[in-house]
Amino acid sequence: MTEPDSTRLEELPTEDLLKINSICNAFERAWQTGDPPDLECSLADVSDVLRPILAAELIAIDIEFRRRAGLTLPEREYRRWQPDFDASPPRGEDETRPALPKPDSGDEFPRRLGDYEILETLGAGGMGTVYKARHLRMDRIVALKIIRTSIRENPLLVKRFEQEVRAAARLVHTHIVTAYDAREDAGLLYLISEFVDGTDLDRIVRRDGPRSVVEGYSILRQAAEGLAYAHAQGVIHRDIKPANLLLARDGTVKILDMGLARLRSTETGADEHSTLTAVGTVMGTAGYMSPEQARSSRETDERSDIYSLGCTLYFLLTGRPPYVGETALGTILAHSTQAIPPLQEHVAEPLSPPARQLFERMIAKQPDERFASARELLNALDRLPELRDATRIDPALGSRPRPQTPPASRRSLLAIAAVLMGVLVVAVLLGGGLFSSAPTTPPEGDNYGLDFNGRSSYVAVPSLAPDPTLPVTLEVFVTPRSERTSNVVSWMGPHFMALFLNGNGNWGVSRLEGNQPLLIVATERVELNRNVHLAGTWDGRELALFLEGRRVDTTPIRFDLQPTTGGFFIGGVPPDLLPAGQNDRFFDGTIDAVRLSRGVRYEQPFPRPAQLTSDDDTLLLFNFNQGQGTSLEDESPHRHRATIEGATWRKLSGGE
């Protein structure tokens, strides 16, 4: 029906065409930024000859946007400019798309893709359908997302996708779902990431109703930890919402699709100028999008993620996002125009004034009025009465022993809730006996170490991210009690590196390099119950092992190492982070100190160091001389926090 218009458009001289094009662009941009344009104004600036042609173009654009947003068409207004207007589908509506494989149609899915066996459908996300899959050789369960897009037909975009995923794979953190790899097989482009046994918070709240105040703020805290880490790496999420936060069975909150913001925009067609694009995406996101992000994606920074996280908190506690318009567009506008809804009015439990203020500061209209960083938000969260007994306290701030929360297990959340609603007992051991602490006050200057039981104890430093390309030195002062196959320290992630003891009683060092497991072990036997300095180095090509300052003869061994989620662990690794059969590598003995350094610290023989100290190359240092408590702060300037899970303090005799 619009064919005559377009014919006439084609007959125009280039200059007129350019003028019409630029007016149409401005009109469309107004729609894209959530500010519906005025037809009459847009038509005011052209000659009578051009006006009907321009009107036909603008009306066609107007119709497409109104239909996307579910708005009614102002047909009378249209007829004013185009008397023969009728509301039949616009030109091009019925154009058929070229045939593409449809992995997401019905319950048909490929049984196998490359090295992966597809087990079941997990759901359909913004970028495509997600499956649970198993790596055939490594027997590893992963999430496999087939990208629903035409990008695989464009080599440039495929390359960009792969770059994006490689960058995202560097983000390894307890509270982030790790991306592993991007692959292309059978004409399908897919993303492999960590499989998390859990459910997203959008679904949980819709199914079970709002969360309690303590649970809501605890979830917020975990997500903020993940964000703080990603932001420190320069990565903004840009689509924080309940559907992108997974609650794992063990209670850990994990952020989905971190580092894939640009990929999402490739998929949905949003670019630097437009954020209002695919309808489904906008519908899912509108309730959580900051005012500045709705205006222009170029203005977004970490404070936009904080805003979205604030909206997510509101949803967790009330069951609905803070602003709900009649349409997606109305919702987006409400973020900038409506007053911040008072959280307490929609939450039955009493909220402390700081908890309310924290929420309001998160969703302030102006980015400058929000927390400047996720780190600052975390500091404020740590001061909330709601979480006071549920969060780790910096040992430097207080001397009394504190109960510790592991990254909020479901059990501990219930326990916290019980504490708050009922009796206020300070010294409840949350998490039910996972912790043991020996709160004896040590005299200053004593040498302490941590004793590991060889069954379940370990120290976790979740925030340490591996840098896959880095030459690195791992070293410890260690006293083994038995020749148990165990990992003394494990730097987890895609390039899993460890100092270990094998079942034959040899020290060893291992690293996963480009999916290739490299392991060397000493040819000499370990001496039990003797404290030694042990160091392993990786220079980018080779591993080396030093015992008491001398380079020991080693032999390579074969072992199937697998990439894991990240974090640094001492004395053992939580069993769920390692594959079955390899998840009981708990060290039996005492560890006196641990240092992780950038670069190869030892190439030549060296005297046994008296003590490990921090310098410019130190990434992490623990001397374990605190002698009490269940949380620690790393002695390097990086100040990583560690929690002690089951290991006990032991006073070491002098001279060791």
Add this chain to the structure above:
Amino acid sequence: MSNSPPTDDMPPPSPSPPLPSATVTSWIEQIQAGDAAAAQKLWEAYFLRMVAIARNKLHGARKAVADEEDVALSAFKSFCLGAQAGRFPQLSDRDNLWSLLMAITAHKSVDYLRRELRQKRGGQSPRDGSPIAIEELIGREPDPVFAAELAENFERLLHALDDATDAELKQIALRKMEGATTPEIATALGCTRRTVDRKLVVIRSLWERAAQ
């Protein structure tokens, strides 16, 4: 002196050839009048070989490619990939920018092409300067000189789009050349279909102007 007819060696001054858009229109009419399926087959065979030649030319000619040239280069790569996957531009499609690019290039090189065609047919071709029928062009082996010319023209025409200060024109031209449909382009750029159609009109107009 007798009036001797002009010889091949001394062609008469040629009348100015028709504008490319007229050539495209006449091409489309030819296709519709004749056996469209056969013409499309012919075109596909020609296209595949010609793009391969153009790509090699471009690749050989420029080792250190600047960004802009890199764009053209990758575009040619993707045409080639698309063609190998059986995705060919439809010759009968009015919006097909390939026809326009071909026509502009043929128009520019008409005299050269005429001579080539004539040599191959023993001088039986019409005179220089008259438009070339598309069957005539694609019914023979692609000419490396023509293919190189085509690739260079493409780059030049992409530059011509900069005049409009609308960055999306270039993106749409590239995607269209790669065989994407209007709805696909609209989705990829997050704009309306009508806008893609409108910008294709603008692109054609700018290209025709640049060709004059």
